[in-house]
Amino acid sequence: MFDAVIIGAGPAGISAGLYLKRANKNVLILYHGESQLEKAHKIDNFYGFPLGITGKDLYINGIHQAVNLGIQVRDLEVLSIQMNEKMECTIRTSEEEFHSKVVILATGNKKLRPNIKGIAEFEGSGVSYCAICDGFFYRKKNVVVIGSGTYAISEATELKNVTPNVTILTNGKELNGTTDIPIITKEIKEIVGEGKVSGVKFMDDTTLDVNGVFIALGEAGGVDFAKKLGIYMEKDNIVVDENMRTNIPGIYACGNVVGGLLQINKAAYEGAKAGLDAVKYINEKR
Ligand SMILES: Cc1cc2nc3c(=O)[nH]c(=O)nc-3n(C[C@H](O)[C@H](O)[C@H](O)COP(=O)(O)OP(=O)(O)OC[C@H]3O[C@@H](n4cnc5c(N)ncnc54)[C@H](O)[C@@H]3O)c2cc1C
Structure with missing residues (x-):
């Protein structure tokens, strides 16, 4: 059992990890897929780099800093988080499961919505982003999952619990993974319907006649996990208090996933806040 599992190795996740580890906590940081930071060509507004630094170098430096401190940092895609009645979390990844007292969501912000005509229009009327939340409304109906990665397979598998009629639509891409769920690889033009x-x-x-369309592009992000856990959201941001606590004890969120100023300084500050408060939470839980 880890004291804390942090999802995300950007400035928010690494900062949280550094504060937890320096308080002698047993920490695991998981990352998979691109960080916003890696996309930044050159960073000139962050303290301590007179000639600037590339986002990629800063990202890798952060991971090395955590590893040098003795934190386990692993490239594993997180697929789901569940909490039991003792408020302990199970974090399921593409390869193995981990158990932890605290989870810190530092997954950055992602564009959830694919650029397909009709998606925005039908959100809440047949278009959903959460199989476990909305699957029940589609018992024995025809549903599709749009996505081409492990997360799409995971969402489609979840839907198989409520209906046998599930198809994965990869929208022109190769499916990255294996499943016995039917797949259509054709490119999508639009989602159709009346109301x-x-x-x-x-x-x-x-x-293709369908009643429900589930979106599962790329990796699941903090917002996807939050929705499934019943964490309060405001638009596409996770709601936290001044110590980065969500409404669920033991679950924290920090950095771009909570919105506000989308900058490294703010992500690192919030990671530190989350890490420090998580130390208190873990100590009280003993
Ligand atoms: C082009 C560009 C230029 C920028 N320039 C600047 C700048 O000059 N100055 C500045 O201050 N800011 C800049 N930013 C913004 C800055 O990069 C972000 O504010 C910052 O990286 C946010 O940090 P974060 O830790 O919240 O998230 P991110 O850095 O986005 O990290 C998210 C982490 O979550 C992981 N993750 C996500 N989903 C999963 C999953 N399912 N399983 C496992 N891991 C997962 C990712 O692998 C990654 O490690 C720029 C951003 C961009 C895109």
């Missing part, structure tokens, strides 16, 4: 979703139209002008 609610009735089908998915492909670029070749054929239409």
Whole structure:
């Protein structure tokens, strides 16, 4: 059992890890997929780099700093988080499961919505971002999951609990993984329906009749985990208090995933806040 599992190795996640580890806590940091920081060509507004630094170098430096301190940092995609009645968390990844007293969501912000006509229009009327939250409404109905990675397979597998009629739509991409769930790789033109979703139209002008469309692009982000855990959200941001606590004890969020100023300084500050408060929480829980 870890004291804390941190999802994200950007400035928020690494800062949280440094404060936890220096308080002698047993910490695991998981990362997978691109950080916003890696995309930054050159950073000139962060303290201590007179000639600037590339985002990629700063990101890698952060990971090395955590590893040098003795923190386990692993490249594993997190697929889901569950909490039991003792308020302990199980973090399921693409390869193995971990157990922890605290989870810190430092996954950055992602664009959740694919650029497909009709997606925005039908959100809440057939388009969903959470299989475990909304799957129940589609018992024995036809549903599709749009995505091409492990997360899409995980969401489709979740939906198989409520309906046998699940198809994965990769929208022109190769599926990254294996499953016995049917797959359609054709490119999608639009989501169609009147008032609610009735089908998915492909670029070749054929239409698949569906009642529900679930979006699962790339990796699941903090927002996806938050929705599934029942964490309060405001628009696409996780709601936290001044110590980066969410409404669920033991679950913290920091950095871009909580919105506000989307900058490294603020992400690192919030990571420190989350790490320090998590130390107190873990000590009280003993
Ligand atoms: C082009 C560009 C230029 C920028 N320039 C600047 C600048 O000059 N100055 C500045 O201050 N800020 C800049 N920023 C913003 C800055 O990069 C972000 O504010 C900062 O990186 C946010 O940190 P974070 O830790 O919240 O998230 P991120 O840095 O985005 O890190 C997110 C982490 O979560 C991990 N993750 C996500 N989902 C999963 C999952 N399911 N499983 C496992 N791991 C997961 C990722 O692998 C990553 O490690 C720039 C951003 C961009 C895109």
